[in-house]
Amino acid sequence: MLHYGDVEENAENPPIETLQEKIPVADIKGLLMGKDCPHMKENKGKQNKQDLDLAFSITYDVEEYSLNFIAPSRTDFCLWTDGLSVLLGREMSSEAMRSELEILLSMEIKLRLLDLENIPIPDSAPVVPKPPSNYNFCYDFSQTEQ
Template sequence: MLHYGDAEEDTGVPPIETLQKKIPVADIKGLLTGKDCPHMKENKGKQTKEQLDLAFSITYDVEDSLNFIAPSRTDFCLWTDGLSVLLGREMSSESMRSELEILLSMEIKLRLLDLENVQIPETAPVVPKPPSNYNFCYDLSQTEQ
């Protein structure tokens, strides 16, 4: 279920009990972004490019939709990727692509390491006891005799 309702902007996350309206995720028909959104078509020419880039709509009926403008590009990517996954679609945001690139580059670096015949333990090694003192420097003022 996707719970929604009106909330004040600076109140933080509202409790779920205050969000009386809800839509089953199975009833969501589509996810529209940018100028395809109904609220962007209605206000054509009145919105900025930034608003247009952050707009998305959830369609759940022939004529009904929930319309949003995300506060930031990161929030837009999180919402659209999350809804896409719930709808069984591919994630397509630039943040997903950059995070995937980071993971793939890490995998390549790990594969390039020479790990043949190296046994990787299943459990972490035991942490040794701390030293009796932390005086790790050598006193050079003392002359050796």
């Protein structure tokens, strides 16, 4: 279920009990982004480029209604649209996903290029040593050496 409702702009994580409306994820038919959103089509000419880039809509089964959103930031937009895409069984397509995938792939390539010949890699983690008897790791300068 996707729970939603009107919330004050500065409110953080409202309790689920306060969100009276809900949609079963199975009823979600589509995810529209940018100029394809119904609320962006209605305000044609009135919207600015930033709002257009952050707009997304969820269309659902109940008489083809839609929930319309404008994300507060590009990061939030990417998180929401990627998450909803995964729920709908589609590919994630945001630039944040592509950036993170590139980071992971470059790390994998770097690991594969490491010269690990004749270096045994253990199957289990090493044993953690016992903690020290005390944590007095400083030298006492108060006594003068004679």
